[in-house]
Amino acid sequence: MDKDISRAVIGRLPRYLRYLGELKDKNVERISSSELSVLMKVTASQIRQDLNNFGGFGQQGYGYNVDYLYSEISKILGLEHQYNFIIIGAGNLGKALGGYLNFEKRGFILKGMFDKDPALIGTEVRDVKVMPMEDLPSFIRSNDIDIAVLTIPKEGAVLVAKVLVENGIKAIWNFAHVDLDVPEYVQVENVHLSDSLMKLSYNISSYMENNK
């Protein structure tokens, strides 16, 4: 793409895409920034400004064409590519993510799963077999894997990340509760569930404080 779009804007794009998808499903053809702003509970100004980071997708007096805008945002997010991914850690969380069919629809193809627990090796999620950790390096190399999903406890995560990087992984979707230290050319997206739960806890207790 181009220069530097702010993280804040990127973070909002998936939400735009979601609402546009719903509009598509309802066969809505066009929508104005102000209509969308009501739906999404953000300012119309922000919508226009966000979209204009990537060029003018709308038209005065008409608004935005839903299909067109949807596909443009998809492109911006890189969703027209296909990505091969593997899951490391075949516990419940790993299996949940592996079984999530919507990822497939978006172009994320599950190629393999790995675990160090012998009891899990050989079990399957959607025709994908769980393999032992020893096979990981060669598998990444010979199957053109782009993304590794890390659903293992934090203790092992740092070491596994090292192996992944050494074998040319492009990105890590990290559910382990540590900050990974990887080269800048490897993209990391963290999902720290307990952080999220703590924020909820803060909100509950801060609401109670303010309203007692």
Next chain:
Amino acid sequence: MDKDISRAVIGRLPRYLRYLGELKDKNVERISSSELSVLMKVTASQIRQDLNNFGGFGQQGYGYNVDYLYSEISKILGLEHQYNFIIIGAGNLGKALGGYLNFEKRGFILKGMFDKDPALIGTEVRDVKVMPMEDLPSFIRSNDIDIAVLTIPKEGAVLVAKVLVENGIKAIWNFAHVDLDVPEYVQVENVHLSDSLMKLSYNISSYMENNK
């Protein structure tokens, strides 16, 4: 608590807590903002400013006492309370969250699980039985449930959220891929996994664009 602390600050607190926990485990007694800043890869200034939102936890010439700071941040996040929670949706994701013992350590107590699938009803996660949806309202009321974790597909989520609110739930940890519309006194924390994956996708493709 007091006036309005910015969302950005709150969002960083769990990460501070995590690093302080690690320091505690290593029996580190005190740490200065600049040492911590190296560890956490943020500016010392930000650490000091963040903490000062809540009062002066440090001491000139000394730094911050790790144990004390840890417990103060815990308090701010409301982690000294106990919260009773239930999980709605006993699929892999629900089971993964239900089985996560660290939540228990933080004071989040799993009281029940619910699902509409008859095949799952009666199965157990850590001695907690999966119950049918019909039992949900009375269970919330009679077991003093604070938090509901929503791990069901988006189709059912809006309706279930309504039921939760009607029965006095305080907070919803929402993994369903919709924005819930609840009264302001109900706290909602969204975990939209596909949004997170799309951000990763953006980063991969934008990195490739810039480096081809």
Next chain:
DNA sequence: CAACAATTGACAAGAATTTAACACAAATCT
């Protein structure tokens, strides 16, 4: 116990983000 080093807390300056305002192109109405 005085001098010095360390380090916070406070505040100011600087960035970044969000919201508002508006000129004007496109669509629609009469």
Next chain:
DNA sequence: AGATTTGTGTTAAATTCTTGTCAATTGTTG
């Protein structure tokens, strides 16, 4: 066809968030 309305793209203002600086305070050392 001309007038009116709609609604973008853009620039400007307001707000929020982050970083840098420094006086004040505390701990440490000889």
